[in-house]
Amino acid sequence: xxxxxxxxxxxxxxxxxxxxxxxxxxxxxxxxxxxxxxxxxxxxxxxxxxxxxxxxxxxxxxxxxxxxxxxxxxxxxxxxxxxxxxxxxxxxxxxxxxxxxxxxxxxxxxxxxxxxxxxxxxxxxxxxxxxxxxxxxxxxxxxxxxxxxxxxxxxxxxxxxxxxxxxxxxxxxxxxxxxxxxxxxxxxxxxxxxxxxxxxxxxxxxxxxxxxxxxxxxxxxxxxxxxxxxxxxxxxxxxxxxxxxxxxxxxxxxxxxxxxxxxxxxxxxxxxxxxxxxxxxxxxxxxxxxxxxxxxxxxxxxxxxxxxxxxxxxxxxxxxxxxxxxxxxxxxxxxxxxxxxxxxxxxxxxx
Amino acid sequence: xxxxxxxxxxxxxxxxxxxxxxxxxxxxxxxxxxxxxxxxxxxxxxxxxxxxxxxxxxxxxxxxxxxxxxx
Numbered sequence: 370x371x372x373x374x375x376x377x378x379x380x381x382x383x384x385x386x387x388x389x390x391x392x393x394x395x396x397x398x399x400x401x402x403x404x405x406x407x408x409x410x411x412x413x414x415x416x417x418x419x420x421x422x423x424x425x426x427x428x429x430x431x432x433x434x435x436x437x438x439x440x441x442x443x444x445x446x447x448x449x450x451x452x453x454x455x456x457x458x459x460x461x462x463x464x465x466x467x468x469x470x471x472x473x474x475x476x477x478x479x480x481x482x483x484x485x486x487x488x489x490x491x492x493x494x495x496x497x498x499x500x501x502x503x504x505x506x507x508x509x510x511x512x513x514x515x516x517x518x519x520x521x522x523x524x525x526x527x528x529x530x531x532x533x534x535x536x537x538x539x540x541x542x543x544x545x546x547x548x549x550x551x552x553x554x555x556x557x558x559x560x561x562x563x564x565x566x567x568x569x570x571x572x573x574x575x576x577x578x579x580x581x582x583x584x585x586x587x588x589x590x591x592x593x594x595x596x597x598x599x600x601x602x603x604x605x606x607x608x609x610x611x612x613x614x615x616x617x618x619x620x621x622x623x624x625x626x627x628x629x630x631x632x633x634x635x636x637x638x639x640x641x642x643x644x645x646x647x648x649x650x651x652x653x654x655x656x657x658x659x660x661x662x663x664x665x666x667x668x669x670x671x672x673x674x675x676x677x678x679x680x681x682x683x684x685x686x687x688x689x690x691x692x693x694x695x696x697x698x699x700x701x702x703x704x705x706x707x708x709x710x711x712x713x714x715x716x717x718x719x720x
Numbered sequence: 721x722x723x724x725x726x727x728x729x730x731x732x733x734x735x736x737x738x739x740x741x742x743x744x745x746x747x748x749x750x751x752x753x754x755x756x757x758x759x760x761x762x763x764x765x766x767x768x769x770x771x772x773x774x775x776x777x778x779x780x781x782x783x784x785x786x787x788x789x790x791x
């Protein structure tokens with residue numbers, strides 16, 4: 370690996386995606402830039418320890434990568450952990466170690482476009498061929514039902530794991546080529562929703578009727594891009610241009626009418642959990658957010674026989690501290706420079 | 721019409737004919753959820769919540785990013 374070249378490639382792509390966000394939209398929810406620096410030292414120490422523990426346990430990169438909820442969450446944690454390391458008292462060598470760890474996971478997990486400059490590809494051509502043969506004819510009504518389901522799951526991800534880590538629930542994979550089976554200008558998109566039940570963080574999710582939903586879409590004349598911050602952007606009419614679809618609930622084939630009660634249930638619980646989170650006092654809110662963040666590593670810590678929850682010293686580091694105040698420069702080039710410098714493992718940038 | 725959408729609006733959004741927000745961008749929450757439902761959305765208007773009032777009839781052109789009062 371040419372480390373400098375890889376770091377520059379990562380920074381180019383992440384800076385572009387992160388600077389495309391409107392940071393004012395985080396005012397009423399959670400912003401990583403305000404919360405994450407509060408635990409910079411203890412969190413970074415934990416990540417470095419986790420990397421050592423993976424090595425000691427002999428875990429391979431692909432195996433580790435698959436223990437993260439989604440490819441987008443894995444990319445997200447790379448960005449967040451490097452951002453945090455920018456505030457921590459750690460050496461350049463240690464920050465580069467974090468960079469290299471995530472690089473290795475992504476390289477062994479993603480089949481192309483590692484940092485999601487424009488697409489999110491983890492399924493092999495054999496897997497996508499297998500999917501495209503099992504799909505059913507779509508209608509605009511079905512497209513709307515699937516759209517409402519997707520939104521219910523997006524909102525649920527936001528409510529359960531904050532607007533910083535909704536990819537613990539969802540990911541958008543694609544665009545995959547579907548022209549061989551379906552003709553020119555057809556693409557396959559796969560939407561996955563996992564970790565819908567999370568009793569460790571929200572006891573009210575224990576009785577929900579499902580834990581995962583997968584939806585497969587064949588679109589005609591739709592341009593899809595996915596960025597490194599997990600956002601899918603489509604150009605075209607997603608309702609009328611949906612040609613075929615497939616649906617799985619908890620791994621079993623299902624039908625759109627079965628989604629109707631599930632969607633209602635997910636919408637209601639998303640509202641209840643978001644309101645519950647907003648009603649927490651400041652100290653409780655910080656603790657809850659750090660638990661949400663730590664949840665992304667739950668399966669990896671389980672594999673290592675470790676507690677996934679943030680250690681007492683992490684919570685202690687944040688306790689009593691005000692949020693990190695962060696005035697984003699109004700100039701977009703200055704914003705990009707700031708994002709790039711903070712995430713760059715080669716710099717000792719401090720604000 | 722709101723400053724920005726949030727998860728408490730999930731059922732409301734499912735019934736909405738369009739979404740208009742004061743802030744946000746192409747990858748913000750309202751933009752993402754409106755695309756899924758095939759409804760128009762205009763974000764980053766800065767002042768929609770000040771200029772538009774409850775009961776007003778409006779036409780929203782998501783492609784052009786324009787909102788027209790029709791009554």
